[in-house]
Amino acid sequence: MKIYKQFFADIKRYKSYMICAAKAELKTEVADSYLNWIWWVLEPFCLMLVYTFIFGIIFAKSEAYYPLFIFIGLTLWNFFSANVKKSANMVRRYKAIVSRVYLPKVILLLVNMMTTGFKMCVSLAIVLVMMLVFRVPLSYHIIFVIPGMLILLLFTFGFMCVEMHCGVYLDDLTKINDIVLRLLFYLTGIIFNIDQRIGKNYPALATILGKWNPVAFLLSAVRNSLIYNQSPDWLWMFIWLVISLLLCMAGLQIVYRNENNYVKGI
Amino acid sequence: MAEETKKSEGMIIEEDTSKQSAETNTEAREERVRYIPAPGTYEPAITLNNVSISYTTMQKTSIKQMFRRKNRPKKEAFEAVRGATFEIPKGQIVGITGKNGSGKSTLLRAVAGIFSANEGTIDLHGNTVSLLAIGVGFQKSLTGRENILLSGMLLGFSEEKIRKEMPRIIKFSELGDFIDKPVRTYSSGMYSKLAFSITAVLETDIMLIDEVLSVGDRHFKKKSYKRMKKMIQNRKHTVMIVSHSDATLRSLCDTVIWMNDGDIKMIGDADEVLDAYEAFMEGED
Numbered sequence: 001m002k003i004y005k006q007f008f009a010d011i012k013r014y015k016s017y018m019i020c021a022a023k024a025e026l027k028t029e030v031a032d033s034y035l036n037w038i039w040w041v042l043e044p045f046c047l048m049l050v051y052t053f054i055f056g057i058i059f060a061k062s063e064a065y066y067p068l069f070i071f072i073g074l075t076l077w078n079f080f081s082a083n084v085k086k087s088a089n090m091v092r093r094y095k096a097i098v099s100r101v102y103l104p105k106v107i108l109l110l111v112n113m114m115t116t117g118f119k120m121c122v123s124l125a126i127v128l129v130m131m132l133v134f135r136v137p138l139s140y141h142i143i144f145v146i147p148g149m150l151i152l153l154l155f156t157f158g159f160m161c162v163e164m165h166c167g168v169y170l171d172d173l174t175k176i177n178d179i180v181l182r183l184l185f186y187l188t189g190i191i192f193n194i195d196q197r198i199g200k201n202y203p204a205l206a207t208i209l210g211k212w213n214p215v216a217f218l219l220s221a222v223r224n225s226l227i228y229n230q231s232p233d234w235l236w237m238f239i240w241l242v243i244s245l246l247l248c249m250a251g252l253q254i255v256y257r258n259e260n261n262y263v264k265g266i
Numbered sequence: 267m268a269e270e271t272k273k274s275e276g277m278i279i280e281e282d283t284s285k286q287s288a289e290t291n292t293e294a295r296e297e298r299v300r301y302i303p304a305p306g307t308y309e310p311a312i313t314l315n316n317v318s319i320s321y322t323t324m325q326k327t328s329i330k331q332m333f334r335r336k337n338r339p340k341k342e343a344f345e346a347v348r349g350a351t352f353e354i355p356k357g358q359i360v361g362i363t364g365k366n367g368s369g370k371s372t373l374l375r376a377v378a379g380i381f382s383a384n385e386g387t388i389d390l391h392g393n394t395v396s397l398l399a400i401g402v403g404f405q406k407s408l409t410g411r412e413n414i415l416l417s418g419m420l421l422g423f424s425e426e427k428i429r430k431e432m433p434r435i436i437k438f439s440e441l442g443d444f445i446d447k448p449v450r451t452y453s454s455g456m457y458s459k460l461a462f463s464i465t466a467v468l469e470t471d472i473m474l475i476d477e478v479l480s481v482g483d484r485h486f487k488k489k490s491y492k493r494m495k496k497m498i499q500n501r502k503h504t505v506m507i508v509s510h511s512d513a514t515l516r517s518l519c520d521t522v523i524w525m526n527d528g529d530i531k532m533i534g535d536a537d538e539v540l541d542a543y544e545a546f547m548e549g550e551d
Contacts, residue, residue: 017419024416028407028448096403101396101420102379260382263375264321 003256004249010104018107022114029115044123047074055191063193065227068130072226073190075123076219080156081181082116083109087160088167088174091262098263105259106252109160113153127226136227144225144232151237152218154244161251165258168265188216195220214240300520300535301358301501308355311393311472311504312377317386319347319369319376346372348528350386357501361519361536362508363543368525370508374474377506393471393504396421398462406450410441410460413449417464431467438493439463440486455482459490466493473497475507512540 011018030036048071056066063069090108091098098105131138167173187209194216199206211217211233217240221232321344347369354360362370375381377388378397404413414435418428436445439459444452452460459482465473475494482490498505498518509515515522515536522539524532532539 014419016425017416020412020419020425021416024405024408024412031448094403094405097405097420098403099375099380100378100403101417103420260380263380 003252006104006256007106007252010107011110014104014107018111018114021111022118025111025115026118040119040122041126044071044074044078044119045126051191063196065134065136068127068134068136068227069193069223070191071123071130072127072223073188073219075120075127076152076222077185077188077190077215078123079116079120080152080215081185083113083156083160084163084181085174085177086112087163088177090164091168091265095263105164105255105262106161109157109164113157113160117153131227137229139229141225141229141231145222147237147241148218148221148225148232151241151244152215154248155214155218155240158244158247158249158251161248161255165251165254168262184213184215188213188219190219193220211236214244301355302520302535303355305353310353310389310391311356311358312354312506313387313389313391314350314352314377315387315389317347317350317373317376317383317388318345319372319381320345320384345528347376347383347525350530352523352530352533354504354506356504358521359498359505359507359519361515361522362506362525363510363515363522363540364525364531365527365547369528370525371476373525374476374506374508377472378474390472394422395472395474396465396468396470397474398465398476404449404457404461407448409448410439410445410452411436413460414464418468421464421468421470423468428468435463435467438467455486458482459486462490466490466497469497469503472504472506475505475509477508477510512544516540 030039033039035042048067051070051074052067055070086093087109090112091105094103094108097103098108163173163177189210194206194210198209209216210220217233217236221237224230224232350373362373364370372381374397376383377390378395379388379390380397403417405416408416411432414432415425415428418431419425439445439456439462441452441456441460444456449457449460462482495518497503498507507515507519519536521534522536522543523530524539524543532542
């Protein structure tokens with residue numbers, strides 16, 4: 001209990017630091033480029049065109065509203081994978097700071113989530129514009145995006161805590177992450193619909209891929225509510241909410257109990 | 267050639283300190299009464315109780331090593347600091363000396379809260395603390411100005427206060443237009459100038475100084491030494507200095523802690539401890 005209290009106290013205490021750090025980080029990412037902040041919009045948009053071209057036109061594997069389908073997938077996936085990748089060597093990357101001054105290590109994670117979260121929000125704004133362009137019929141289902149995104153945030157944060165902790169002691173983790181995330185990219189149903197492509201022939205496999213993988217499940221929940229006017233599977237939503245919360249709690253325990261030793265480890 | 271410049275630079279430092287001590291020697295003789303209050307008559311700023319710090323538990327491993335049962339890295343305890351117990355009164359200036367690797371910097375970092383002690387307790391009695399070490403941590407891709415803001419916030423200052431002091435920090439650092447350029451474009455001298463200026467202007471209750479009393483070129487060295495000395499001696503701050511310079515410690519410190527292989531070998535009046543330390547080191551040679 002003490003640790004969770006500490007966590008919320010730290011968020012309050014370092015709130016202005018986090019905002020400044022996230023802003024500065026976002027700024028420097030584009031500071032030297034000519035197009036500057038336009039990249040935040042341009043980059044995901046171009047990627048969407050690439051995937052739509054390759055899978056939609058060359059392989060002619062089209063789902064309804066395919067560009068939107070891919071774009072939503074990429075938006076959520078990029079948020080998750082960018083956060084996971086960075087947390088593995090988070091402490092090492094900020095060694096210069098954490099070896100000079102005490103900083104709760106979860107703050108590093110939160111700053112990272114704020115920058116990736118900002119980019120995700122830009123992408124989501126593009127999604128809304130695209131929905132108007134494609135004349136997607138809107139319904140009250142759009143509200144269900146919120147619980148889906150919330151659970152994704154919780155799951156990502158919990159996962160990041162564990163990644164950061166292991167990353168301090170296990171150098172190989174960044175390499176492992178690269179490989180596993182690449183595999184997951186194709187298994188998460190970002191460029192195809194798991195239920196339709198796999199579910200027809202292998203329903204059991206589709207359940208495993210689509211429900212047991214939280215990112216895949218949440219992704220399809222968000223997609224369904226945004227463009228297909230469907231409610232999410234509430235039972236699975238609840239299951240992943242509970243798992244995400246437990247993961248966050250465990251992650252916070254691990255990080256807060258060990259964080260003062262991290263500097264010795266790097 | 268390079269060596270020559272280095273040598274001459276070294277001479278400058280010595281010259282500076284000797285000059286300073288020569289200047290102050292006459293008045294200092296009577297003026298420099300060391301602040302060593304009797305136990306129980308002062309307000310403590312730092313209290314260490316049986317503090318031990320070891321680097322054992324945190325051995326880095328690879329997958330290969332995890333599966334190799336036999337050749338697993340041995341978990342031998344390396345105790346950097348053993349059973350350190352002392353109390354520092356508010357406003358006292360304490361030097362820490364000892365051989366390389368005797369645990370001085372580790373102790374300083376533990377006081378700064380960067381390491382946790384494996385055993386024992388460290389109590390700062392609610393004082394704010396900052397550690398000034400060579401090459402204070404900056405994010406290289408951010409500008410000097412942004413780094414000032416972030417470092418200041420990490421030291422516990424409000425954004426408002428930092429923005430107010432910003433012009434002073436920039437002026438002191440003498441960086442000019444470079445302040446709005448990414449820190450990665452700085453020379454190492456500029457880097458330490460910026461680091462020094464932040465700590466010099468944004469003062470915390472407890473200041474921990476690791477080997478840097480003067481940084482930068484000759485002119486800045488003089489300026490920073492003077493500033494440091496002024497700040498240290500105004501008795502508003504509690505200061506711990508790790509240094510190998512005998513002259514610095516003698517001229518600045520009230521008491522000195524002598525560390526040897528993780529143990530506190532001696533603690534007390536600066537001159538007494540430093541005399542004993544010198545005699546010990548000569549014996550080692």
